[in-house]
Amino acid sequence: MSVRVAVAPGCTGMGSCVRLAPTVFRIDAASGKAVVLLDDCTAQRDQVMEAARACPFVAVEVDGVQMSEPIDTVQVVASERLTPDIIALRLRRAGFTFAPGQYVFLRLTDAQGEFFRTYSVVSSDKGVVTLAIRLVPNGRAGKVLSAIQPGTEVGLSRAKGLFTLLSPDKPKLFVTGGTGLAPVVPMAKAAAGARKLIVVGARNPGDLFWRQELLAIPNTELVEVVQNPDPTWTGPVGLVTLPLEKLNPTDWPEVYTCGGPGMVEAVRKTLVARGFAPDSVLSDSFVAAGSAVPTGERRAVAPAPAPSYDWPSLLRRLHYIASAPLALVILFYALTGFIANRSTWFESQATGTSARSVPAGVELDREHLAPVLAAMLPDGAELRDFTAGTDPKARFAAANGRAWSVEVAGETRGVRIVERGELPAGTELTSEGVAAALASRFSGHPDLDHASAEDGTVQLEFASVWGTHRIEVDNATRTWTATANAHPLVVSLTDLHRGKHAGAWQKVIIDVTALILALVTLSGAAMALMAAAPARRRQAQILIGSSIIVVIVLLASR
Structure with missing residues (x-):
């Protein structure tokens, strides 16, 4: 059975029906009266019934029946001035009941006739109902109430409204x-x-x-x-x-x-x-x-x-969802950046073997290959010698005494990098002695259980979560060679922090990071812009500006 609603001729456009059932009623701008928006209000029945009971002019009809609202005539007991523009109006009304938070219609009379206003109920004690009322300057009700005297008769409705406590005991x-x-x-x-x-x-x-x-x-x-x-x-x-x-x-x-x-x-x-x-x-x-x-x-x-879309909640969820992976990516970048900038701790792991290859399209000659190989080495490495051929070879050295031999497999374009150096004077040519001498240069812990010291050489490995460094010492010349096998992801991210050339999949990482950063920034900025506090809006402007700079830097490093 459908619920049909109409507005009777007595409507004055007070608007209580619009506020209680906004999907059913609206105030027509031309006539100033309420109009019904829906033919069938079955789904809005509860709202409509509340609006019908709340209308002091009995103008809302539900299925052709007007909802009557009794208005009792009561007397003013007192009017107490609380502030320059707020009064506490006390009315004599025996048996009045209300739920804390509800309001009443107050019927007033002036030279133009009767009119209604609504006010919240403060208390009902010993037959006296107290209302708190702001006296609006030059307002119709304000003029009447500012001069009202004890004994004046006014109209009072029953208590109404849904602004009431949800529970008695929760904070x-x-x-x-x-x-x-x-x-x-x-x-x-x-x-x-x-x-x-x-x-x-x-x-x-x-x-x-x-x-x-x-x-x-x-x-x-x-x-x-x-x-x-x-x-x-x-x-x-x-x-x-x-x-x-x-x-x-x-x-x-x-x-x-x-x-x-x-x-x-x-x-x-x-x-x-x-x-x-x-x-x-x-x-x-x-x-x-x-x-x-x-x-x-x-x-x-x-x-x-x-609403169909709860934008504040949607923005907040988007912000949180995007922030989690961004935090992980930033943590990963920070960690690998820390590695890339600790030359005495981790830098040798940038000389990875299995993780390195020459990008497709690079000619395997000195002019084109040497800069690519130099980019795989720590800063300061300079080319000393280059041997062209099917499997090119090159030697690099740095001012601090470090040296590298680099070999490129022409068929697979894989790169093998071997670092060379001399043992400090006085180093004991044993596994323990070599491990102690090189501990400050290589990350991880020496695997002494599988080390060997025979046939004029000492061999051992430094193992860490980032990779393995295989060390071989020639006892006759007291020189060592190190081959590092680092994890490909660590090598790639280290290159990113050093501003080296980024491969195709590394560009994807940069793009995804920039996208996530943009989502976090825009959602966070939107929440801040929606805030009422000016400080929040200023924070949003700073956030947007700084994020744009970071995104530009990220994309430029591609």
């Missing part, structure tokens, strides 16, 4: 300001046993009220923030979002924010940027009279239905 964060305190006070009292943090923002210290009442609530921490402090103010200075930037989402599973639309949106963005789940933040926003929504009206009394 709760309240962020509010001005008359947004009205629903927070009863909600905090109802959750007396739960740990609570109440953050209250105001323009000036004189705009703060109910401090002692809030501090009297058990398990409550109160933080007040002002934008324009006076000489006596000792608390935080800034926007109400300032204390939120240090909060941990896991400490506050429930968040309630109530106040003006700008404040509510800024709070939501700040919390989401901190890692709070969007659906954990319940909001209740008030807008000023003179717009389509009257003073104190709820624009949303419960979290809005999730």
Whole structure:
């Protein structure tokens, strides 16, 4: 059975139906009245029924039946000035009940006739209902309420709204300001046993009220923030979002924010940027009279239905997913960079045997081959001799006394590099003596169990996770030769850090790294740009700029 909805002629465009059922109603710009967007509202039945009950003008019809909303006539008991523009209005109403966080319709009368406004309920005690009301300058309700006297009759509806506590015992964060305190006070009292943090923002210290009442609530921490402090103010200075930037989402599973639309949106963005789940933040926003929504009206009394794409959550997930592999790649680069820049520790492993080959297309002559071979050696290696042929050979030496013999297999284009040197004077020609003398030059540990010292030579290996260095010493000349077999990936990444020529698959590594870095940067920058704090936006600009530079450097090294 379908649910059909219509708007009766009594609609004045107050907008409560739009806020409670935004997918069903909207305010027509031309007529200023609500119009129905759907033919069948079966899927939105609960929202429609709430909107119908909330309409003070009984203008929402569900299946042809108008939902009547009783408005009781009550008397004003007192009007207490809390700040220069906020009052506590007390009304006589026996038997009134409400859930902490709910609101009521208040019917007022002026020279133009009757009109309605909505205000949050602060308390209902001994037959007296208390409302907190901001007096908007030159506002219709503000003019009436600023001069209202005890004994004046007004209309009061039953309590309404879905901005209520989710649970009584979980830790709760309240962020509010001005008359947004009205629903927070009863909600905090109802959750007396739960740990609570109440953050209250105001323009000036004189705009703060109910401090002692809030501090009297058990398990409550109160933080007040002002934008324009006076000489006596000792608390935080800034926007109400300032204390939120240090909060941990896991400490506050429930968040309630109530106040003006700008404040509510800024709070939501700040919390989401901190890692709070969007659906954990319940909001209740008030807008000023003179717009389509009257003073104190709820624009949303419960979290809005999730959009097709939850962009903040999507960005956050993308950022986290991209950050993990980027962190691993950067760690790998940092480690191999450390290796490449420790000549006395690891540099000899760059003389790998099985991992080296001459790129296709390079002629095997002195002019073309020598620079390629030099690039495979540590910095400072200079060509001393070159023998052309089917299997070219070359000798290189460095100013520090190190020397290398390089052989290229013409058929496979594989490269064999052998480093040569002299043992320090006084070195004992035993496995242990040679290992001790060369320990500072080669990485890893000497494998003395399989070493040999016979036939005028000493042979041993230095083994590490990065590769194996085979050492052979000629006892007669006291010279040693070393052949290093490093892991191909280590050799390649070491070359990258040294600015050597990158092969095809190394270019893929660079491109993938640049892509991941771009994803991390853009997603992180997007989250920062969505934040309300100017500092976050500046951080995003710096992040984008620095990332562009890094990506350019990466791509240039291809």
